[in-house]
Amino acid sequence: MTHFSDPSYSVQHTSGIEISRSAFLSNVAFVRQILGPGVKLSAVVKGNAYGHGLEQIAELCQDADIVHLSVFSAQEAQRILKVRRKPLTIMILGMIDNRDLPWAIAHDIEFFVFERDRLNAAVEAARQLGKKARIHLEVETGMNRTGFDEEELEEVLNLLKKQPEELELVSLCTHFAGAEEMANYLRIRQQLETYNRLYDKVTEAGLQPPLRHTACSAASLNYPETRMDLVRIGIMLYGFWPNLETRIMYMRHNPEQPDPLRRLICWKSRILSIKKVKMGEYIGYGNSYLASKDMVIATVPVGYAYGFSRSLSNVGRVLVHGERVAVVGVVNMNLIMINVTEIRQIRKDDEVVLIGSQGNKNISVSSFSEMSQQLNYEMLSRLPADIPRTITD
Ligand SMILES: *Cc1c(COP(=O)(O)O)cnc(C)c1O
Numbered sequence: 001m002t003h004f005s006d007p008s009y010s011v012q013h014t015s016g017i018e019i020s021r022s023a024f025l026s027n028v029a030f031v032r033q034i035l036g037p038g039v040k041l042s043a044v045v046k047g048n049a050y051g052h053g054l055e056q057i058a059e060l061c062q063d064a065d066i067v068h069l070s071v072f073s074a075q076e077a078q079r080i081l082k083v084r085r086k087p088l089t090i091m092i093l094g095m096i097d098n099r100d101l102p103w104a105i106a107h108d109i110e111f112f113v114f115e116r117d118r119l120n121a122a123v124e125a126a127r128q129l130g131k132k133a134r135i136h137l138e139v140e141t142g143m144n145r146t147g148f149d150e151e152e153l154e155e156v157l158n159l160l161k162k163q164p165e166e167l168e169l170v171s172l173c174t175h176f177a178g179a180e181e182m183a184n185y186l187r188i189r190q191q192l193e194t195y196n197r198l199y200d201k202v203t204e205a206g207l208q209p210p211l212r213h214t215a216c217s218a219a220s221l222n223y224p225e226t227r228m229d230l231v232r233i234g235i236m237l238y239g240f241w242p243n244l245e246t247r248i249m250y251m252r253h254n255p256e257q258p259d260p261l262r263r264l265i266c267w268k269s270r271i272l273s274i275k276k277v278k279m280g281e282y283i284g285y286g287n288s289y290l291a292s293k294d295m296v297i298a299t300v301p302v303g304y305a306y307g308f309s310r311s312l313s314n315v316g317r318v319l320v321h322g323e324r325v326a327v328v329g330v331v332n333m334n335l336i337m338i339n340v341t342e343i344r345q346i347r348k349d350d351e352v353v354l355i356g357s358q359g360n361k362n363i364s365v366s367s368f369s370e371m372s373q374q375l376n377y378e379m380l381s382r383l384p385a386d387i388p389r390t391i392t393d
Contacts, residue, residue: 111134
């Protein structure tokens, strides 16, 4: 046991997140089975690995022999370098300051290029280092977020051809604007057409990017032809469908199978304190909850400061002793109150599951986020980074 005078002594946290290794490996196997052998898998670990913990997921990716990781920012790339123990390609999809390009190039970190400013800076950084920048050329195909416009392409390709010592074109890539919704079918089709046309322009210009990649989870499922050489898969690795529609479409075409995706995440806290409340008393701030009978209330040390949204006031559910119980009153900054009147022998320190399973009951992220009107993506990535994550089997 660590003695408290030890500087590394760490006090107990108010909650913790457990990440299931077996669920992750099972999701990876499912994704690989869908992709087949010819398509590379890049695990998207941006947003602190969708809230699961970047270091923990990078660890599990390496266990699963995933050799390609996609991050949003240079900072996330730097965090991965610290836990890398096998050859891993790191690809930055979004933010890297020009000042950090020499660092990225020196560490073999690849990055999207979607504007001239970064392209020019990459040439300069590569020249000074005497080492090629490995770049992914992102083209605008209709999302109108980032990507070179078609009119700019010729000039960019000319530059690439002039600077073979500085620039290595790893891929031509793009991103779809909502492949999870069939309502966007036409727009996605047009994006794909545009991408293919631009790809032809690149090859006609005499450049041969070894990789073509366009697909996220939803595109990989709904539009198999978007898989190409590599797919960038995020949400499915964490056990979620991009949206309900995608899940329904998949299940309709595979009626024999149970849902193949498994959640990794279990967010737990413990009961801080218990008290009795008499009928006719209000509970918590204000008057949003009036006890309609004598009640037993437990406080749990999580609140909106920890990602437990205020919109779960009076509607959230958590698990205690394997039972679903209600949040009563408003969610505070650091506390919630839950109704444990029906739970026998409730004690301080008893485990409370905020998301995940306990016994045979479950609080899913989607039920959690539906109650609070948040998308899975948003709810997960908002889980505070300072809640400790641990990997379990
Ligand atoms: C986030 C992101 C992905 C992954 O999307 P999922 O829906 O989580 O699979 C892929 N590509 C880009 C450019 C992204 O920003």
